[in-house]
Amino acid sequence: MRNRVYNLQEMKHAAFPSGVTRETLIHWFREGRARTKEIFRIPVPAAYFDRPIALRNPIVFYEGHLPAFCINTLIKLALGREGIDERLEVLFARGIDPDSEDAVKDPGSVWPSREAVQAYGTTADAIIERVLSGETIEDERVPQLRGAEAAFAILEHEQMHQETLLYMLHNLPFDRKVARAPLAGASGTSGALPTPREPNEPIAIPAGMVTLGADRSTLGFAWDNELPAQRVEVEAFSIDRHSVTNGDWLEFMRATGASAPHFWREVEGSWHRVGMFTLEPLPLDAAVYVTHEEAEAYARWKGKRLPTEAEYHRAAYGTPSGEERLYPWGDASPDETRGNFGFTQWDPVPVGSYPAGASAWGVHDLVGNGWEWTSTVFEGFPGFEPMASYPVYSSDFFDGQHYVMKGASPVTARELIRPSFRNWFRPNYPYVYAKFRCVA
């Protein structure tokens, strides 16, 4: 094996946001990698080269992509050092083009064996831990910021992929995966609080200012599409207390002949929800996952529309006094009483199950139980600059073909929950864990 010399100087002296220590980063890294390993135990071994979503890479790609991204981003790009295996780092940077001939070849001729992928991962993990712990070699050529930004980028990248991996595995047939309890352990039914649910009525929100995005100085780390902070005025509007449920969607289908969402299946004449591991009679009170196009069609039928990104912020973080909160419920850290996020459930629960997570206006489930679709086309804020450690992260998607989603799904990690975090998808992509509500 080649000798590798890493430039860790700037990692030793990198300025991290207050309260963040190297121990925090290493703990976060280990926790992230451990959860990823749990996720890769979900598909049965025979499914390793399956492509549960036709336009995505097979499962094998993602097991290699996560460690390769760490090496490509932190070691090669930010620190300017050699990687471990150039061939794997190219293959796992982008994978294959699923429309090309590669896709129809024998998987073994394109992809390494699982043993080789896992061995690469083990080597990469050890290197990343050494770097995060600040082991040092003298060299001051690399600007300090890049190492710190890249460290956060790899940590959050891992968690974001855990969610997209789970969308993908959701789409595997039940007999190709091994059912298991939610990854966060046994906080179990905390989601399904037996509250008498308040009716789903429109809540009036007065005009006011909102802050979109964030400043790096206050946040420590943010993706490029969150920067810089913007103050935006929002007109008065009304927003539904609850997101749209399966029961609501059924009514819409019956009234208009609209189709069933991707996550539904008809069994012997009655509709069922295809959960992560279970097929169950449609839970009528649970939030419905739909595409942006479907959400818009429903809102039109109601004579309403989807909220803009700014309206979402006003409903989620605004208060009657004009102050903005860190979370809909206030400034306390996200925990399992505030919403369905952080891997405590696999699937959406009844809307309004988390009264302790309601916003200042009494709007429920704005963070958790599925991302919320907005009518805002994804683009950079004025002053956008691509980030040094991952320049194509956002800018590749500023094509007018993607819409902003806000909040969190059941399998969004708590560390990703912050007001400025933005997610985005195509309007017709059916696999994503996204719900919606209407405004007028």
Ligand SMILES: [Fe+2]
């Ligand atoms: Fe990635």
